[in-house]
Structures are given as C-alpha cells and as structure tokens.
Amino acid sequence: MSRIWAGTDCGKTHHHCLVMDSEGETLLSRRVANDEPELLKLLDEVLDLADGRNVTWALDMTGGEPALLIALLVNHGQELVYIPGVAVNRASDGYRGQGKTDARDARVIADQARMRRDLQPIRPDDDATVELRLLTERRVDLVAERTRTTNRLRSLLTSMFPALERVLDMGTTGALTLLTGYQTPAAIRRTGLRRLTTWLGNRKVRNAEALATKATEAAERQHTAVPGESAVARMVHTLAREVMALNEKIAETDKLIEGRFREHELAEVIQSLPGIGSVLGAEFLVAIGSSLDAFPSPDRLAAFAGVTPAPRDSGKVSGNLHRPQRYHRRLQRVFYTSALVSIQFDPNSRQFYDRKRAEGKRHTQAVLALARRRVNVLWAQIRDRRCYQVTPPVIAVA
Numbered sequence: 001m002s003r004i005w006a007g008t009d010c011g012k013t014h015h016h017c018l019v020m021d022s023e024g025e026t027l028l029s030r031r032v033a034n035d036e037p038e039l040l041k042l043l044d045e046v047l048d049l050a051d052g053r054n055v056t057w058a059l060d061m062t063g064g065e066p067a068l069l070i071a072l073l074v075n076h077g078q079e080l081v082y083i084p085g086v087a088v089n090r091a092s093d094g095y096r097g098q099g100k101t102d103a104r105d106a107r108v109i110a111d112q113a114r115m116r117r118d119l120q121p122i123r124p125d126d127d128a129t130v131e132l133r134l135l136t137e138r139r140v141d142l143v144a145e146r147t148r149t150t151n152r153l154r155s156l157l158t159s160m161f162p163a164l165e166r167v168l169d170m171g172t173t174g175a176l177t178l179l180t181g182y183q184t185p186a187a188i189r190r191t192g193l194r195r196l197t198t199w200l201g202n203r204k205v206r207n208a209e210a211l212a213t214k215a216t217e218a219a220e221r222q223h224t225a226v227p228g229e230s231a232v233a234r235m236v237h238t239l240a241r242e243v244m245a246l247n248e249k250i251a252e253t254d255k256l257i258e259g260r261f262r263e264h265e266l267a268e269v270i271q272s273l274p275g276i277g278s279v280l281g282a283e284f285l286v287a288i289g290s291s292l293d294a295f296p297s298p299d300r301l302a303a304f305a306g307v308t309p310a311p312r313d314s315g316k317v318s319g320n321l322h323r324p325q326r327y328h329r330r331l332q333r334v335f336y337t338s339a340l341v342s343i344q345f346d347p348n349s350r351q352f353y354d355r356k357r358a359e360g361k362r363h364t365q366a367v368l369a370l371a372r373r374r375v376n377v378l379w380a381q382i383r384d385r386r387c388y389q390v391t392p393p394v395i396a397v398a
Contacts, residue, residue: 004049004053004055005056005058005111005113006018006046007020007106007109007111008057008066008069008109009060009102009105009106010059010060011034013033013034014032014033014102015031015032015066016029016030016031016032017029017032017042017046018107019046019110020107020111028045028046040072043073043076054079055078055079056079056113057073057078058109058113059080059083060083060085061082061085062082062122063125070122070124081119081120081121081122082119082121083109083112084326087112088105091108092104092105095107121294123289125290126290129286129289132261132264132285135257135260135282136286138253139254139257142246146250149239149243149246150170150171153240153243154170156232156235156239157179157183159226160184160226160233163221163222164185164188164218164219166218167217167218168215173205173206173244174205174208174211175211176243176244176247177205178200179237179240180240180241180244182196182215183233183236184225184233185223185225186225188216188218188219189216189220193212196215200212254279257282258278261278261282261285266290267281268387269381269387270378270382272387273338274338274342274349275337275338275341275345275346275374280338284334287328288301288331295379297379301375301379302375303324303327305328305334306323306326306329306331306332307371307372307375308324309321309323309324310322310324310325335374338371338374339368339370339371339374342374346390348390352373353366353370356370
C-alpha cells in the first residue's frame with residue numbers, strides 16, 4: 001500500500017511538519033503550535049492528504065518537547081519512527097543549500113524516513129517507566145550538584161586549613177558534621193580533644209574519638225590565620241550543610257526508586273544479576289523502555305549500550321576496532337559499573353575477569369569484556385524470565 005511521510009522538526013513552543021509522498025514531492029509544510037487543538041488540526045490535515053494511504057510520522061526527539069504530540073499520535077493509532085538529531089544534521093550536508101531552517105530540517109527528516117528502513121519505532125512509555133525516568137534523572141541532578149558543592153568545599157577548606165582537608169573524607173557524615181561546628185585551627189585547638197570528641201559523639205558520629213584526634217593533630221600543625229579566614233569559615237559551614245542536605249535528598253530519592261523498581265515485573269530477574277541494585281536496575285529499565293522489544297538480539301543491546309567495539313576498516317586495514325561514537329551513555333554506565341562490582345561478589349565474573357587479565361588485557365578492557373558478556377546473560381534472563389544462578393542449570397539432553 002502507498003504511503004506518505006510526515007517529518008516533524010520538534011521545538012519547545014512550535015513544531016514544523018512537512019509531508020512528503022513516495023516520489024519525494026512536498027504535500028504540506030507548515031509550522032504548528034505545541035498546543036492540543038493546533039496539533040489535532042494538523043493531524044486532520046495530514047490524514048486528509050493521506051486519502052487512504054498509510055502515514056509514517058518521523059520525529060527527531062522521543063520525549064520532552066514533543067511529548068504531547070507523541071501522545072496524540074499514539075492515541076490515534078499512528079506509526080511513529082525516530083531519527084536522531086545527529087543523523088539529521090549529518091544528512092543535511094547531502095542536500096542542496098547551506099541554510100538552517102526548521103522547514104529544511106523537517107524535509108530532511110521526512111526524506112530520510114522515506115528512504116530508510118532501519119529507523120527505530122517510537123514506543124510510548126508506561127506510567128512506571130515515566131516515573132522511574134523522572135526519579136533517576138532527579139537523582140543524576142542531585143549527585144552532580146553534590147559533587148560540585150563538595151569540590152567547592154574542598155577548595156575553600158584547602159585555601160584556609162589544608163592540613164584538615166587532607167585528613168577528612170568529605171564522603172562521610174562525620175567529616176561534614178565536624179565542619180558545621182568547627183572550621184578553623186584556632187577553634188579546634190580551643191575546644192581540645194576531649195570536648196571535641198564529646199561534641200561529635202552527641203551528634204551520633206561514628207568513631208568520634210578518631211576523627212577528633214585527626215582534627216586536633218591537624219590544628220596543631222597550623223598556627224597561622226590566612227586572610228579572610230572568618231569569611232571562608234562561614235562559607236565552609238554553609239557548604240557542609242548543603243552537602244548534608246543533598247545527601248538526605250539523594251537517600252530519599254533512592255528509597256522512591258527502590259520502591260517503584262520493585263513493583264516492576266522484571267525487577268526480581270534484573271536484580272538477581274550480581275552487581276545490579278535498584279538504582280542501576282531502574283536506569284536499565286528506563287534505557288530500554290521497560291522491555292526488550294527493540295532489541296531482538298543481545299548484540300543489538302550491546303551495541304546500543306556501547307560495550308561492543310565498532311570496526312574502522314579501510315582498504316588493506318582490517319580488524320581495526322575502536323570505541324563506538326554513538327551509544328547510550330547511561331546504559332553503558334549500568335553495565336560497566338555492575339560488572340566492576342560483580343568482580344568482587346560473583347565467582348563467574350571474577351573467573352572471566354582474571355582470564356582476560358591473563359590474556360594481557362588492561363583493567364578497563366577486561367571490565368568492558370565482562371560487561372559485554374553480562375549483556376548476553378541479562379538478555380537471556382529477561383527472555384526466559386529466569387533469575388541468575390551462580391551454577392548454570394543442567395539441561396537434560398533427550
């Protein structure tokens with residue numbers, strides 16, 4: 001059956017839609033507001049132009065700004081495919097003209113959808129996936145903010161009291177609690193070891209005496225006050241409070257992620273693989289859209305995650321494998337981090353890692369090889385709805 005293609009260049013307030021027939025002729029090209037009545041009117045116009053022909057909608061985004069448009073198209077039973085913005089930009093170089101307009105981008109999107117048969121369909125997320133995406137993205141933002149604030153705290157403390165910065169672990173609650181009460185060498189010396197230990201103990205700090213000893217010893221090594229010490233001390237106090245507040249927010253978010261993840265039908269299967277907890281499991285579900293429908297083989301999933309090398313052969317040069325340029329960064333983090341953790345707890349992972357190291361692979365290469373192997377395992381687990389077993393099950397041969 002004949003078909004027409006509606007390429008849509010998505011934007012925040014407006015989209016530009018261009019409709020093309022099988023001969024590459026433009027049937028419609030117009031700008032539409034990102035508002036339900038206007039989008040429904042566009043849908044009616046495109047369906048009238050189709051006149052019984054199938055319609056394929058091609059978009060350069062799968063969420064965010066075009067979320068309302070995608071929801072309307074899905075509700076009306078329309079076929080949607082996704083073409084990445086990078087692919088659109090590179091394909092634009094092959095078309096006449098050097099201008100950059102929304103109409104030109106929409107035309108490139110429609111024409112690419114007309115010619116290509118390898119574009120991924122857009123599948124709407126269910127409520128559980130949307131919630132997990134929001135929670136995991138929120139957690140990423142909080143962790144990034146905590147890292148930035150901690151780095152700033154370290155920098156300020158080094159400028160005022162370098163001896164104390166060297167002995168404190170900013171990733172612990174005890175160090176942050178100490179900095180909310182005492183920041184300068186003089187203040188720590190005046191307090192003394194016994195009173196400082198008592199002060200930390202009253203605030204439920206673990207190993208209070210050891211921490212107080214480190215702080216007092218650092219204070220004894222510095223008797224000079226740097227310029228602006230009082231102002232820096234106030235800022236150190238403020239930043240320490242901010243890091244502690246961020247730690248609490250991250251812990252609360254982790255609890256929400258864990259609760260929502262455990263409600264998913266694949267949670268038990270995914271979490272049974274050593275190294276994958278609720279946070280990494282949630283990020284995995286978000287990355288694949290809660291199902292393996294888009295990944296008919298583990299090779300496809302591994303390529304999407306960026307844990308398989310990409311060949312760069314030319315002429316007489318063959319077997320030239322390099323790190324891929326395009327892949328899902330957060331999904332790669334899921335497989336790499338979980339592989340790194342599994343080396344410590346799973347004998348099968350440790351055996352595979354040691355074998356790769358014995359072959360001369362560097363640490364990173366061995367972990368990536370393990371991550372690639374674990375893609376096969378997790379894909380098969382989900383396909384069979386079977387939890388991971390350290391000892392593989394014995395299959396009886398008829």
